[in-house]
Amino acid sequence: xxxxxxxxLATGLGGKIDxxxxxxxxxxxxxxxxxxxxxxxxxxxxxxxxxxxxxxLVTSFYEYGWGESFHVAPRWKGESLLESIKRHExxxxxxxxxxxxxxxxxxxxGIGGPLREIARFSSTSVTGLNNNEYQISRGEVLNRxxxxxxxxxxxxxxxxxxxxxxxxxxxxxxxEATCHAPDAVGCYSEIYRVLKPGQCFAAYEWCMTDAYDxxxxxxxxxxxxxxxxxxxxxxxxxxxxxxxxxxxGFEVVWEKDLAVDSPIPWYLPLDTSHFSLSSFRLTAxxxxxxxxxxxxxxxxxxxxKGSQRVQNFLEKAAEGLVAGGKKExxxxxxxxxxxxxxxxxx
Ligand SMILES: C[S@@+](CC[C@H](N)C(=O)[O-])C[C@H]1O[C@@H](n2cnc3c(N)ncnc32)[C@H](O)[C@@H]1O
Numbered sequence: 001x002x003x004x005x006x007x008x009l010a011t012g013l014g015g016k017i018d019x020x021x022x023x024x025x026x027x028x029x030x031x032x033x034x035x036x037x038x039x040x041x042x043x044x045x046x047x048x049x050x051x052x053x054x055x056x057l058v059t060s061f062y063e064y065g066w067g068e069s070f071h072v073a074p075r076w077k078g079e080s081l082l083e084s085i086k087r088h089e090x091x092x093x094x095x096x097x098x099x100x101x102x103x104x105x106x107x108x109x110g111i112g113g114p115l116r117e118i119a120r121f122s123s124t125s126v127t128g129l130n131n132n133e134y135q136i137s138r139g140e141v142l143n144r145x146x147x148x149x150x151x152x153x154x155x156x157x158x159x160x161x162x163x164x165x166x167x168x169x170x171x172x173x174x175x176e177a178t179c180h181a182p183d184a185v186g187c188y189s190e191i192y193r194v195l196k197p198g199q200c201f202a203a204y205e206w207c208m209t210d211a212y213d214x215x216x217x218x219x220x221x222x223x224x225x226x227x228x229x230x231x232x233x234x235x236x237x238x239x240x241x242x243x244x245x246x247x248x249g250f251e252v253v254w255e256k257d258l259a260v261d262s263p264i265p266w267y268l269p270l271d272t273s274h275f276s277l278s279s280f281r282l283t284a285x286x287x288x289x290x291x292x293x294x295x296x297x298x299x300x301x302x303x304x305k306g307s308q309r310v311q312n313f314l315e316k317a318a319e320g321l322v323a324g325g326k327k328e329x330x331x332x333x334x335x336x337x338x339x340x341x342x343x344x345x346x
Contacts, residue, residue: 015056015134023306054231068113074262108177184244229317250338267325
C-alpha cells in the first residue's frame, strides 16, 4: 500500500490542470465516452487530450491506492499484491534477458514504479517515456529518492512519435500502456524503429478476449465502462494485438494470456466482495472511507471541485474490470515477447 495520505491525494488531484479547471476537465473527459454519448473516432482523433486529462485527474488516486506501479499481476496463493506486482516486473526483465549496462525503454512508464524495480533488478539504465507531464514530475522525485536519477531518466513524448534515433535501445517493454494508442500498428512500428536489430520488445496488453461478443449488450457495457474508467480510445482483441505486432515487422517469440493460469485472479483486489488488510484502500470499506474523505475535502475546498466525479468514474472502472475479468471477456495481461529481426536494420 502507498505511504501517501488522503491529503496528498486531495492536493495532487488534477495533476497539472489548474485546480479551478478540474470540474470542467472532468466534464470534457466524460463526454469522450460512450456512456456520455462519445464516439470511438473522437477518442482516437483526440487521444492526447483524452489520455492526458485522464492521468492528470486520476494519478493521485492511483498512487494512493496502488503505490508506485500502476498495473495488476497474476498472483500465487500466499503472495501479497505488492509481491505479485514486483514478480510480474521481474518476469518481464527475465523474458527480455536484460543484462547489466543495457539501455532499456519503458513505453508509457507512469510514475516509474516498474522502471525503478526493473533497473535495480537487472542493473540496466531505463528511460521512461510518458506523455503526461505531471506523472514525469512525480517520477523524477521518486527516482531521486531511490538514488536512480543518474542511471534512469524520463522523456516527455508521445509513443506514436518518439524522439529517439533508429536502433537506440537494447530492449523495450510496455506495461498496460500501449492500450492507450489510437492505432496499435503505428505504436508498435515506432517501438520497432527505436529497438536495435536482433533485440526484443515485451508487453502486457489490455485486450478483449475471444469470449467477447460485440453484439452482446452486457459485454458492450462492460467494455464501455473499462474505456471510461481507464482513458482508453477502444480495446483491441488479443488477436488484433498479435496481428499488429507482426505487421509492425516483429517475429513473435511467444505469446499468452497470463490471466488464464493465474491461481488468484488479477481483478481480486478490485472486487468489493474481497477483503485484504495489505491492500485495504482497494477494498469496499477502504473505498467507502476514501469516498467520504474526498467528499469532505472537496466541501472544505482542499480537494478541487470535481474530485468526487473522478472517484465515481474510477468506481465504474473497477466494476467494469471485475465484471470483464470474471466473464473472461477481458484480460489485463495479454503477454508477448517479439524480436526485431537482424535483417530489419534501418
Ligand atoms: C496504466 S498506466 C501504466 C504505467 C506504468 N507502465 C506502470 O505500470 O506503472 C499507462 C501509462 O501510459 C502513458 N501513456 C498513455 N498514452 C501515451 C502516449 N501516447 N505516449 C506516451 N505515454 C502514454 C500514461 O501517461 C501512463 O503513464
